Amino acid sequence: xxxxxxxxxxxxxxxxxxxxxxxxxxxxxxxxxxxxxxxxxxxxxxxxxxxxxxxxxxxxxxxxxxxxxxxxxxxxxxxxxxxxxxxxxxxxxxxxxxxxxxxxxxxxxxxxxxxxxxxxxxxxxxxxxxxxxxxxxxxxxxxxxxxxxxxxxxxxxxxxxxxxxxxxxxxxxxxxxxxxxxxxxxxxxxxxxxxxxxxxxxxxxxxxxxxxxxxxxxxxxxxxxxxxxxxxxxxxxxxxxxxxxxxxxxxxxxxxxxxxxxxxxxxxxxxxxxxxxxxxxxxxxxxxxxxxxxxxxxxxxxxxxxxxxxxxxxxxxxxxx
Amino acid sequence: xxxxxxxxxxxxxxxxxxxxxxxxxxxxxxxxxxxxxxxxxxxxxxxxxxxxxxxxxxxxxxxxxxxxxxxxxxxxxxxxxxxxxxxxxxxxxxxxxxxxxxxxxxxxxxxxxxxxxxxxxxxxxxxxxxxxxxxxxxxxxxxxxxxxxxxxxxxxxxxxxxxxxxxxxxxxxxxxxxxxxxxxxxxxxxxxxxxxxxxxxxxxxxxxxxxxxxxxxxxxxxxxxxxxxxxxxxxxxxxxxxxxxxxxxxxxxxxxxxxxxxxxxxxxxxxxxxxxxxxxxxxxxxxxxxxxxxxxxxxxxxxxxxxxxxxxxxxxxxxxx
Numbered sequence: 062x063x064x065x066x067x068x069x070x071x072x073x074x075x076x077x078x079x080x081x082x083x084x085x086x087x088x089x090x091x092x093x094x095x096x097x098x099x100x101x102x103x104x105x106x107x108x109x110x111x112x113x114x115x116x117x118x119x120x121x122x123x124x125x126x127x128x129x130x131x132x133x134x135x136x137x138x139x140x141x142x143x144x145x146x147x148x149x150x151x152x153x154x155x156x157x158x159x160x161x162x163x164x165x166x167x168x169x170x171x172x173x174x175x176x177x178x179x180x181x182x183x184x185x186x187x188x189x190x191x192x193x194x195x196x197x198x199x200x201x202x203x204x205x206x207x208x209x210x211x212x213x214x215x216x217x218x219x220x221x222x223x224x225x226x227x228x229x230x231x232x233x234x235x236x237x238x239x240x241x242x243x244x245x246x247x248x249x250x251x252x253x254x255x256x257x258x259x260x261x262x263x264x265x266x267x268x269x270x271x272x273x274x275x276x277x278x279x280x281x282x283x284x285x286x287x288x289x290x291x292x293x294x295x296x297x298x299x300x301x302x303x304x305x306x307x308x309x310x311x312x313x314x315x316x317x318x319x320x321x322x323x324x325x326x327x328x329x330x331x332x333x334x335x336x337x338x339x340x341x342x343x344x345x346x347x348x349x350x351x352x353x354x355x356x357x358x359x360x361x362x363x364x365x366x367x368x369x370x371x372x373x374x375x376x377x378x379x380x381x382x
Numbered sequence: 383x384x385x386x387x388x389x390x391x392x393x394x395x396x397x398x399x400x401x402x403x404x405x406x407x408x409x410x411x412x413x414x415x416x417x418x419x420x421x422x423x424x425x426x427x428x429x430x431x432x433x434x435x436x437x438x439x440x441x442x443x444x445x446x447x448x449x450x451x452x453x454x455x456x457x458x459x460x461x462x463x464x465x466x467x468x469x470x471x472x473x474x475x476x477x478x479x480x481x482x483x484x485x486x487x488x489x490x491x492x493x494x495x496x497x498x499x500x501x502x503x504x505x506x507x508x509x510x511x512x513x514x515x516x517x518x519x520x521x522x523x524x525x526x527x528x529x530x531x532x533x534x535x536x537x538x539x540x541x542x543x544x545x546x547x548x549x550x551x552x553x554x555x556x557x558x559x560x561x562x563x564x565x566x567x568x569x570x571x572x573x574x575x576x577x578x579x580x581x582x583x584x585x586x587x588x589x590x591x592x593x594x595x596x597x598x599x600x601x602x603x604x605x606x607x608x609x610x611x612x613x614x615x616x617x618x619x620x621x622x623x624x625x626x627x628x629x630x631x632x633x634x635x636x637x638x639x640x641x642x643x644x645x646x647x648x649x650x651x652x653x654x655x656x657x658x659x660x661x662x663x664x665x666x667x668x669x670x671x672x673x674x675x676x677x678x679x680x681x682x683x684x685x686x687x688x689x690x691x692x693x694x695x696x697x698x699x700x701x702x703x
């Protein structure tokens with residue numbers, strides 16, 4: 062069987078994909094991430110969503126060649142464990158996701174870092190498929206990154222690709238990670254929301270929180286930001302521009318170090334705003350690119366929010382026939 | 383013959399080394415870079431210095447397995463040409479260094495980027511020899527860098543490793559490259575001198591220029607900076623600390639992207655100040671390293687100012703016997 066499954070474990074939702082030997086999508090599904098109960102409930106939900114994707118593909122989940130998981134937190138692929146998932150409770154110590162999900166589904170399970178597998182999916186099948194070297198940038202609550210060099214992921218000793226923690230202003234804004242001046246401290250949706258709340262409390266006018274309330278949200282989702290921008294909200298535009306400039310500086314720095322052929326920009330925030338925001342990021346990046354006679358192409362991710370699940374599936378080894 | 387020659391072409395001096403098959407130093411020599419006359423004079427001087435190194439090694443230069451050159455500017459290794467050497471006149475267009483030096487010496491010549499070959503030398507024989515991945519940082523008039531991943535140089539499309547143009551302060555100081563906020567705009571010796579002159583003209587007291595005059599120099603050499611620091615010169619210490627912080631931020635950003643095992647710090651300024659300045663850079667870097675439970679080792683380059691010449695020699699292919 063050369064049909065593989067993939068799961069993207071997110072802080073709010075779980076997505077699954079079933080792909081053929083070439084990576085072509087056969088079926089997909091999604092469901093909410095259980096926020097109570099702890100790891101066993103999350104793993105049960107992952108199995109259920111994967112079974113839904115298999116059903117959509119018309120295959121038996123137990124007959125898949127394997128299932129690959131793109132996970133946040135610290136992934137130990139050899140041990141099959143995940144720890145330190147910030148947005149989920151009970152995931153501080155090593156959760157044996159490989160064994161438990163494998164038992165639940167009756168197939169072998171491999172684990173990978175969520176951003177790395179999403180980068181690999183874009184490199185193999187998405188916006189990066191024409192390039193042998195690329196930087197993947199995923200702009201959401203935080204900003205994650207992945208690096209492909211000579212057609213292979215570069216992960217260093219496991220912690221490479223942290224584009225969100227490239228410094229854009231030494232001594233600058235406090236980042237959610239506790240350090241100062243990281244790009245994510247300006248561009249992460251969490252940092253953008255924190256600043257919007259602070260400036261709102263200081264009396265700056267903005268429609269952001271009214272739109273949030275109207276939509277029944279308790280946080281500034283990408284959709285809330287987009288609606289505010291459509292309405293011409295000055296504060297929202299100012300904070301998006303600030304984020305774009307930070308992204309441009311960090312990506313420019315990465316390009317100066319790595320001279321990759323392409324930068325692929327994905328993640329919920331970028332996908333919501335599409336090509337126009339990618340063009341703004343490219344312009345901001347160009348202010349900092351040293352070898353500016355031959356800059357990298359900068360493109361929007363094309364696998365959308367299924368990139369992580371597809372990338373997980375691509376991690377499943379196929380027996381050569 | 384498995385004995386190879388290497389030449390490091392610098393803006394003020396030319397250095398040459400002759401090494402055995404294992405890279406062991408057999409002889410070395412140096413001479414001033416001719417600042418008048420243009421490329422033919424520089425190439426003649428390169429040949430003369432290489433012959434001196436061969437004589438010191440007790441070998442005939444014409445019998446070397448080849449000569450490798452580490453050059454500033456844009457190096458086209460395939461064409462054997464060098465262009466855009468900023469500090470030398472007449473090097474704007476492609477100078478056929480490979481052919482002309484090869485004719486002068488009667489051996490084949492290979493070309494490489496000066497900082498890349500110096501990084502390769504440290505990786506093979508110097509402070510980086512126990513690591514499979516490393517970042518080389520060369521702190522001098524500017525700040526150059528080289529990257530080794532999985533034991534091989536990563537050069538991207540030819541322009542990778544520009545650690546000096548990693549952004550440390552978006553919208554910050556003007557860099558000699560014309561952009562804003564690059565690390566080199568704070569840490570390059572040229573930028574440090576420009577700022578010292580500006581602050582001196584504004585009335586800040588400093589012994590830097592008096593020491594320069596006493597030594598018969600027309601610029602602030604590393605030795606001038608070191609003497610001023612020894613005398614407790616406050617402005618000199620302030621500018622060195624500013625440079626160290628910029629180096630720390632840029633190196634921290636590079637570590638967050640690449641998760642290398644080691645950072646090797648060389649170049650004239652770092653070599654003059656030695657291990658204590660490397661320790662200060664490490665401390666400044668740690669403020670920004672995301673995976674701080676497993677930071678890279680940070681070490682002083684051990685090949686001294688011969689690293690470039692030795693790295694050039696290592697570029698000469700050896701026939702397997």
